[in-house]
Amino acid sequence: MTQPGILWTILAFFAVIGPLIFLHELGHYLVGRWFGVKADAFSIGFGREIVGWTDKRGTRWKVAALPLGGYVKFAGDMNPASAPTAEWLAMSPEERAGTFQAKPVWQRFLIVAAGPVTNFLFAIIVFMAVFAVSGEPRTPAVIAAVQPGSPAAAAGIVPGDRISMVAGQSVDRFEDISDIVRIRAGEAVPVDIWRNGRQIHLRMTPRVDLERDNFGNEFRIGRIGVSPAGRTIVPLAWHELPGAAVRQTVAIVRMMVDTIVQIVTGRRSVSELGGPLQIAKFSGQVATMGWFDFIIFMTMISINLGFINLLPIPLLDGGHLFFYAVEAVRRRPVGPQATEWAFRSGLAVLMAFMVFVTINDLGNLGLWTRLAGLIG
Incomplete structure (x- = not known):
């Protein structure tokens, strides 16, 4: 483009x-x-x-x-x-x-x-x-498929497992997994799963996928190689909208905090910090x-x-x-x-x-x- x-x-x-x-x-x-x-x-x-x-x-x-x-x-x-x-x-x-x-x-x-x-x-x-x-995406955090050779497969995750926590953050839906993992490329993280009524503690390192958008911008994306059976979208009643919107806003703020902590602790490059020129470019x-x-x-x-x-x-x-x-x-x-x-x-x-x-x-x-x- x-x-x-x-x-x-x-x-x-x-x-x-x-x-x-x-x-x-x-x-x-x-x-x-x-x-x-x-x-x-x-x-x-x-x-x-x-x-x-x-x-x-x-x-x-x-x-x-x-x-x-x-x-x-x-x-x-x-x-x-x-x-x-x-x-x-x-x-x-x-x-x-x-x-x-x-x-x-x-x-x-x-x-x-x-x-x-x-x-x-x-x-x-x-x-x-x-x-x-x-509507709001609310896909159950149950694994339907594990990519061979992926970080999830190496950690021992199998189809049917339900992920309940990643990197110390609770997982209520499958969408939470990608939000947490995508900013932790190459970083070892603890993962809790439930299998046959038993909780299992694992550890995995999301692989680093380099992606380019249509404008040539390159991004490091963390992935673990799992997918759900399908995507669930739930229509919301009017009184449910504020709660869903607040949850989404809080999740984005938490991602910002995690990213800043990664930069401060040296786990993410300071070159990723952008200012007005970067905002103008993306605008x-x-x-x-x-x-x-x-x-x-x-x-x-x-x-x-x-x-x-x-x-x-x-x-x-x-x-x-x-x-x-x-x-x-x-x-x-x-x-x-x-x-x-x-x-x-x-x-x-x-x-x-x-x-x-x-x-x-x-x-x-x-x-x-x-x-x-x-x-x-």
């Missing part, structure tokens, strides 16, 4: 990131309004304002030049650490009552948490729609495959956005939530010096990470290989 052009890729990237950033910030904004906090600005992007308007509440809605993020600036939230300033203290009691810092810690916590939660809600709504139309490619694939891709990015923002890193939502949790336990805010130091450190970490993933992205796009060829 032909690679999409640069213009198409850029437009597709904005079509993915723009709405998701808007939803994220809208979560902050709506919960802030619910608690009576005035918003001074609602920005999609950073830097110089390109276009904007001021609503009747005095909120400046704008689109900025660098569309790699966004923010809601609440009244009273005058620095990255959300610490009270002399300017805030100089406000009248009436003005101060409508500011972010005047609110109790539990309200500030909910306002900040609303951004990532909105990203997860978007994913849940999409999955609800998918399950409403096509353009997926956009050529149709609207359904594009929406599912947006859903995955939304879950990523929600998950990353919950990491306890200062400057991210998770960093703010951590300080609010400490404040709730101590019954007083963290000292301004400690807060300032933490947020400066958080900025350094985020900047270093962005540089690293950008270098990775450029390498995955083949830039370093082409430069080496020119130099050589």
Whole structure:
């Protein structure tokens, strides 16, 4: 399949990131309004304002030049650490009552948490729609066939066995097996099976299958060589949809956590970490495959956005939530010096990470290989 052009890729990237950033910030904004906090600005992007308007509440809605993020600036939230300033203290009691810092810690916590939660809600709504139309896969985790010479055969699995656990994670349906195994290529994992009413503990190493998609992207996929008797799709009643959608979202988050742990522990290459350039590349490619694939891709990015923002890193939502949790336990805010130091450190970490993933992205796009060829 032909690679999409640069213009198409850029437009597709904005079509993915723009709405998701808007939803994220809208979560902050709506919960802030619910608690009576005035918003001074609602920005999609950073830097110089390109276009904007001021609503009747005095909120400046704008689109900025660098569309790699966004923010809601609440009244009273005058620095990255959300610490009270002399300017805030100089406000009248009436003005101060409508500011972010005047609110109790539990309200500030909910306002900040609303951004990532909105990203997860978007994913849940999409999955609800998918399950409403096509049903939920619930294939029994019973093995019907074992591929000769496969990791499953080497471990002693035979047709009729029911897999109940893989890599310490419970298995309720056959689809769970592939979700767990696919990110553990070449990694020895424990497997529990039931055979004739008896539980058996095994160990196997999923083989590494290298797959290429229609655009030439290569992926390492773990497989153990088993298959079910057939695929079971269960139609869901309306009241079952939220639970199924939440389970799907939680499973994806768990896969993200497992992947990060693998990278940190050296079991997965850091070259697999991607940033904005990688997202843009895949956005353009997926956009050529149709609207359904594009929406599912947006859903995955939304879950990523929600998950990353919950990491306890200062400057991210998770960093703010951590300080609010400490404040709730101590019954007083963290000292301004400690807060300032933490947020400066958080900025350094985020900047270093962005540089690293950008270098990775450029390498995955083949830039370093082409430069080496020119130099050589």
